[in-house]
Amino acid sequence: MTASSPDRPDPRSRRARLRALETASDLFYANGVRAVGMEQIVEESGVAKTTIYRHFPTKDALIEAFLKKEDAEFWSQWDAVIGTATTSMGQIEALCDWIGKRVRRNGYRGCPQLNVAAEFADRAHPARLVARQHKAEMHRRLEAICAHGGVVHPETTAMQIALLFDGAFMSDGRLNAYDAPALLEHAAVLLIGGGRERPDKGASAELA
Amino acid sequence: MTASSPDRPDPRSRRARLRALETASDLFYANGVRAVGMEQIVEESGVAKTTIYRHFPTKDALIEAFLKKEDAEFWSQWDAVIGTATTSMGQIEALCDWIGKRVRRNGYRGCPQLNVAAEFADRAHPARLVARQHKAEMHRRLEAICAHGGVVHPETTAMQIALLFDGAFMSDGRLNAYDAPALLEHAAVLLIGGGRERPDKGASAELA
DNA sequence: ATTCTCCGCTACCGATCAGTATCGTTTGAC
DNA sequence: GTCAAACGATACTGATCGGTAGCGGAGAAT
Numbered sequence: 001m002t003a004s005s006p007d008r009p010d011p012r013s014r015r016a017r018l019r020a021l022e023t024a025s026d027l028f029y030a031n032g033v034r035a036v037g038m039e040q041i042v043e044e045s046g047v048a049k050t051t052i053y054r055h056f057p058t059k060d061a062l063i064e065a066f067l068k069k070e071d072a073e074f075w076s077q078w079d080a081v082i083g084t085a086t087t088s089m090g091q092i093e094a095l096c097d098w099i100g101k102r103v104r105r106n107g108y109r110g111c112p113q114l115n116v117a118a119e120f121a122d123r124a125h126p127a128r129l130v131a132r133q134h135k136a137e138m139h140r141r142l143e144a145i146c147a148h149g150g151v152v153h154p155e156t157t158a159m160q161i162a163l164l165f166d167g168a169f170m171s172d173g174r175l176n177a178y179d180a181p182a183l184l185e186h187a188a189v190l191l192i193g194g195g196r197e198r199p200d201k202g203a204s205a206e207l208a
Numbered sequence: 209m210t211a212s213s214p215d216r217p218d219p220r221s222r223r224a225r226l227r228a229l230e231t232a233s234d235l236f237y238a239n240g241v242r243a244v245g246m247e248q249i250v251e252e253s254g255v256a257k258t259t260i261y262r263h264f265p266t267k268d269a270l271i272e273a274f275l276k277k278e279d280a281e282f283w284s285q286w287d288a289v290i291g292t293a294t295t296s297m298g299q300i301e302a303l304c305d306w307i308g309k310r311v312r313r314n315g316y317r318g319c320p321q322l323n324v325a326a327e328f329a330d331r332a333h334p335a336r337l338v339a340r341q342h343k344a345e346m347h348r349r350l351e352a353i354c355a356h357g358g359v360v361h362p363e364t365t366a367m368q369i370a371l372l373f374d375g376a377f378m379s380d381g382r383l384n385a386y387d388a389p390a391l392l393e394h395a396a397v398l399l400i401g402g403g404r405e406r407p408d409k410g411a412s413a414e415l416a
Numbered sequence: 417a418t419t420c421t422c423c424g425c426t427a428c429c430g431a432t433c434a435g436t437a438t439c440g441t442t443t444g445a446c
Numbered sequence: 447g448t449c450a451a452a453c454g455a456t457a458c459t460g461a462t463c464g465g466t467a468g469c470g471g472a473g474a475a476t
Contacts, residue, residue, distance in 0.1 A: 010444065013452060031329045034242040038434060048454045050436080059434065114378050115326040118318060121239045135382060159386060160395040163375030170322050170374055174343060178367060187368040190402035191395055220422065220473075246464060256424040258466080267464065 017055045020047040025066045029112050033063050033127075034119050060126060063116060067130040070112045075137070088149025092161070092192065093185050099168055100181030111169035138162055151196055160191050225263040228255040233274045237320050241271050241335075242327050268334060271324060275338040278320045283345070296357030300369070300400065301393050307376055308389030319377035346370055359404055368399045 023045035027036040038059060042049045056062040081098045082091040102108065109115070113131035120128055139155075139162050146154035146161075164187055168175060175183065231253035235244045246267060250257045264270040289306045290299040310316065317323070321339035328336055347363075347370050354362035354369075372395055376383060383391065 010452060012443065016453070032242070032327050034240070034327065035329065037432070039432085046454090049434095050438095050455090051453060053435070054452080109329065110326060114322075114380075117380060118323040118326040119240050119242065121243065121317065132380070132382075135380070139382070156386065156391060156394075159383070159391060160372070162382075163379065163395070164368070164371050165375070166378055167371030167373070167375035170378055171371065172322075172325060172340065172343070174340075174347070174370075175367070178364065183364060183367060186364075186402070187371070187399055190398045194394070194398035194401075218422065218474075224423070245462070247462085254424090257464095258425085259423060261465070262422080 013055075016047050016051050019045050020052045020055065021062070021065055021069060023047070024062050025069055028063065028066050029070075029109060029115075030107065032119060033066075033116055064126040064130055067113060067116055067127050067134070071130060071134045071137075074134070078141070082145075088145050089189070089192065091145055092149075092188050095165075096184035096188050097181040099165055100175070100179075100184050103168055103171060104173075104176055104180060110172065111166065114166065114170060135162070135166075138165070146192065149192065149196075151192060157191055157194075161188055164188065164191070221263075224255050224259050227253050228260045228263065229270070229273055229277060231255075232270055233277055236271065236274050237278075237317060237323075238315065240327060241274075241324055272334040272338055275321055275324055275335050275342070279338060279342045279345075282342070286349070290353075296353050297397070297400065299353055300357075300396050303373075304392035304396050305389040307373055308383070308387075308392050311376055311379060312381075312384055312388060318380065319374065322374065322378060343370070343374075346373070354400065357400065357404075359400060365399055365402075369396055372396065372399070 020041065024036070024041045027041060027044065038049060038052065041047075041052065041062075045052075052062070056065060077098070078095070081094050085091040085094045113134045116127050117131045122128065139158055142158035142161050143154045146157045151157045164184065168180070168184060228249065232244070232249045235249060235252065246257060246260065249255075249260065249270075253260075260270070264273060285306070286303070289302050293299040293302045321342045324335050325339045330336065347366055350366035350369050351362045354365045359365045372392065376388070376392060
């Protein structure tokens with residue numbers, strides 16, 4: 001029961017844990033969690049297998065830690081992005097710009113939360129819980145921005161934008177043929193603009 | 209090289225192949241392709257392992273056949289759906305209604321093409337080729353509808369709607385709290401309505 | 417009725433999987 | 447300088463992986 005407490009550990013312990021988690025995260029993201037074996041993480045990180053299992057009781061726990069790490073880094077960047085704008089629309093545009101650039105980075109391979117969720121059928125899997133909380137948090141934040149911007153039904157508009165973002169995350173290079181930031185911004189502006197009017201549709205011009 | 213030709217086979221051969229592929233497809237979709245072993249497919253389908261490998265040289269080929277089957281069934285339903293409407297906007301609304309209902313079906317677990325793509329890092333994997341072609345086909349069809357509906361930049365608007373759809377596919381139950389068909393229809397109408405005007409933004413009202 | 421094809425079955429292959437045991441060594445804390 | 451804690455290394459477990467070999471039997475074609 002002398003399990004290594006996460007708080008106040010040996011500096012060696014901290015470093016080993018960090019290196020293992022960082023290596024695992026890179027491998028998991030680049031290859032998919034099921035395709036990466038524990039031995040591979042051992043070899044690439046230089047951390048002994050026994051040490052990894054001292055910090056993470058199972059591979060599933062390591063995967064869960066991977067997603068929590070991705071989650072934290074994602075919101076950290078998110079906060080930095082929206083910090084560059086003062087208006088709601090400006091924040092949404094900044095987010096679109098960020099995402100549009102993010103999805104065309106080298107080695108980008110989709111949303112890690114969605115990718116992992118696709119690999120595990122069990123909705124009660126700890127990693128799937130993290131993924132659901134991550135997506136709920138995104139909706140919550142988008143809803144707050146929409147509400148602050150005067151959107152009539154902020155939760156609905158926020159969900160529409162969230163779907164747009166998730167689609168962009170999973171676009172697998174298809175957006176590279178476009179100006180992704182502009183495409184996303186244009187779409188988001190339309191969704192928010194439409195959300196400021198009464199949502200009982202109607203008024204939209206009919207098409208042939 | 210007396211490989212079983214796909215055309216004009218024994219009825220026994222046809223049935224074995226069909227049962228193997230159907231069982232594999234169900235298992236692959238429900239659990240993820242890497243989580244399903246060949247032995248499991250053998251047990252659940254009643255088709256011998258040797259027979260499966262006579263029809264599909266590798267597991268990867270079986271996965272590829274699974275995605276091609278999903279692709280064919282998807283477009284079959286798609287055609288039936290858009291056949292119920294006469295106008296472009298009517299077709300888009302019908303598609304939104306179809307997708308909104310589809311994603312809340314029991315056992316729905318996201319887009320099989322995106323799910324499989326998430327499991328293989330190699331972009332040259334045969335299954336990833338099928339997935340890319342599937343998404344390209346969706347964009348092509350949406351673009352045709354948009355163009356016919358008088359949208360100024362049909363390929364851009366089609367991409368925006370495609371992202372919306374993919375987001376809905378991967379929404380993992382988050383849409384169950386909403387009227388998914390209405391939410392998608394509303395979003396699609398806004399995207400198309402905005403696409404009919406000059407796309408050099410501007411005009412959209414500024415938010416606080 | 418014979419033949420030829422394809423089936424299902426059992427057993428097996430080497431490789432890899434997640435996870436554990438043991439042990440000697442390093443290292444921060446006091 | 448001593449001690450306890452956490453490290454790295456090696457070796458191993460039983461299970462499972464994708465894929466193959468060899469068999470006997472069923473069924474369609476002639």
